[in-house]
Amino acid sequence: MTLVLGAIADDFTGATDLANNLVRAGMRCVQVIGVPQADLPLDEVDAVIVALKSRSVPAEHAVADALAALDWLRTQDARQVFFKYCSTFDSTEAGNIGPVADALLERLEAKQTVMVPAFPLNGRTVYQGHLFVGDRLLNDSGMQHHPLTPMTDADLVRVLGRQTPHAVGLAARPMLAQGAAATRSHLEALAGQGVRHVICDTLDEDDLEVLAEAVVDHSLVTGGSGLGQALPAQYRHRGWLAEVAEPGRLSPATGSALVLSGSCSRATLGQVAHFLELHPGFALDPLKLAEDERHLTQALAFAREALADESPVLIYASADPERVQIAQTALGVERAGELVEHALGELARTLVDEGVGRLLVAGGETSGAVVSALGIRQLRIGDQIDPGVPWTQAPLQSRGAPLSLALKSGNFGGPDFFTRAFEVLP
Numbered sequence: 001m002t003l004v005l006g007a008i009a010d011d012f013t014g015a016t017d018l019a020n021n022l023v024r025a026g027m028r029c030v031q032v033i034g035v036p037q038a039d040l041p042l043d044e045v046d047a048v049i050v051a052l053k054s055r056s057v058p059a060e061h062a063v064a065d066a067l068a069a070l071d072w073l074r075t076q077d078a079r080q081v082f083f084k085y086c087s088t089f090d091s092t093e094a095g096n097i098g099p100v101a102d103a104l105l106e107r108l109e110a111k112q113t114v115m116v117p118a119f120p121l122n123g124r125t126v127y128q129g130h131l132f133v134g135d136r137l138l139n140d141s142g143m144q145h146h147p148l149t150p151m152t153d154a155d156l157v158r159v160l161g162r163q164t165p166h167a168v169g170l171a172a173r174p175m176l177a178q179g180a181a182a183t184r185s186h187l188e189a190l191a192g193q194g195v196r197h198v199i200c201d202t203l204d205e206d207d208l209e210v211l212a213e214a215v216v217d218h219s220l221v222t223g224g225s226g227l228g229q230a231l232p233a234q235y236r237h238r239g240w241l242a243e244v245a246e247p248g249r250l251s252p253a254t255g256s257a258l259v260l261s262g263s264c265s266r267a268t269l270g271q272v273a274h275f276l277e278l279h280p281g282f283a284l285d286p287l288k289l290a291e292d293e294r295h296l297t298q299a300l301a302f303a304r305e306a307l308a309d310e311s312p313v314l315i316y317a318s319a320d321p322e323r324v325q326i327a328q329t330a331l332g333v334e335r336a337g338e339l340v341e342h343a344l345g346e347l348a349r350t351l352v353d354e355g356v357g358r359l360l361v362a363g364g365e366t367s368g369a370v371v372s373a374l375g376i377r378q379l380r381i382g383d384q385i386d387p388g389v390p391w392t393q394a395p396l397q398s399r400g401a402p403l404s405l406a407l408k409s410g411n412f413g414g415p416d417f418f419t420r421a422f423e424v425l426p
């Protein structure tokens with residue numbers, strides 16, 4: 001069968017975010033964890049999102065993983081390929097957005113791709129190539145303190161220019177306002193001048209629609225999940241999509257409720273504080289994890305006792321920039337992150353074995369660690385909790401019923417997200 005869309009996401013929450021928008025626009029989606037086995041059953045789906053954990057690994061690893069994913073998607077005859085990265089363009093100086101986009105273009109023998117990180121529904125917009133989070137420029141949004149990919153420059157043409165040897169251009173708002181045909185001509189003119197990557201302004205949903213119409217025939221598109229809201233309508237115009245009644249229906253959830261948080265974003269810190277006013281929580285400290293393995297055992301004992309009271313429980317390493325800095329100075333950035341990710345992965349494995357059936361994970365890298373520790377290979381996408389974050393379900397052999405799982409991007413969700421998520425779960 002022919003896939004309409006094959007997506008490659010650089011982290012697990014990002015993959016879920018894109019899948020959520022595609023499902024809401026009527027596409028049947030499967031999210032797979034890592035490059036799937038050749039024999040993955042793919043009946044009745046329009047899109048597959050391959051979730052990688054490649055946002056902050058060395059660029060050559062990210063490129064190798066993305067190419068492996070692309071090769072698999074091509075065996076499924078995907079009509080269009082979507083490279084999904086963060087709506088805040090999270091990347092290191094060396095990549096990985098530029099190197100991965102270059103490698104995908106080369107393998108697809110394509111000359112150009114658009115870069116559309118915006119997600120207006122969640123306050124991420126781009127104007128004159130500058131990325132805003134709400135009313136702040138990216139470098140003043142809290143993202144300048146990200147533990148792994150601090151974003152200190154909001155000018156995306158400049159940011160991407162440091163990650164690729166190729167020319168980077170701009171499709172600015174005044175041009176988009178002229179419509180899809182003008183935008184298509186502008187992109188073609190830029191391609192004629194050898195411009196390989198085009199950062200696209202986006203202020204609202206109308207801009208996303210213009211862009212989707214202009215690029216529906218591109219073999220590769222790249223961006224955040226916003227473009228995923230608008231592309232399905234274009235696929236439908238072309239007669240590529242069947243009408244489906246409930247593309248996001250899941251089975252009823254079972255088991256106790258646990259939140260694991262490794263995100264240190266402003267949004268997550270607010271959600272942690274809100275949760276702790278109502279429910280029990282345990283703070284993991286990377287310095288203590290490094291010193292003594294009993295810190296993890298204490299977290300586990302705390303969670304077991306609180307879960308026995310049938311209350312949702314939170315285990316979190318989330319900390320403010322000063323505390324993150326202290327841990328990183330003492331342990332190194334990588335080791336601090338690894339200690340936290342390993343601990344949260346171990347807690348997830350043990351506590352799901354013992355009866356947790358509703359699990360919320362905050363943080364992209366953290367979600368990667370937890371989903372990998374649980375051995376999950378595939379997720380079905382259900383109803384949205386907040387923009388960008390749906391409930392999902394994963395088949396788990398160790399449980400009689402599927403595990404309900406929400407993977408929350410660090411910056412997404414309202415202040416009461418950690419409590420409300422369980423209230424909206426059927």
Ligand SMILES: Nc1ncnc2c1ncn2[C@@H]1O[C@H](COP(=O)(O)OP(=O)(O)O)[C@@H](O)[C@H]1O
Binds near residue numbers: 328336340408409410
């Ligand atoms: N207290 C802490 N000190 C240092 N690093 C931390 C701390 N808490 C979490 N981390 C690490 O910070 C990273 C956060 O990234 P991620 O999970 O992707 O969150 P986000 O979605 O907010 O970007 C993870 O690697 C996590 O292990």
Ligand SMILES: O=C(O)[C@@H](O)C(=O)COP(=O)(O)O
Binds near residue numbers: 017086119365388
């Ligand atoms: O596009 C987005 O903002 C998200 O889908 C995403 O990728 C967020 O990543 P994390 O903040 O690391 O969860």
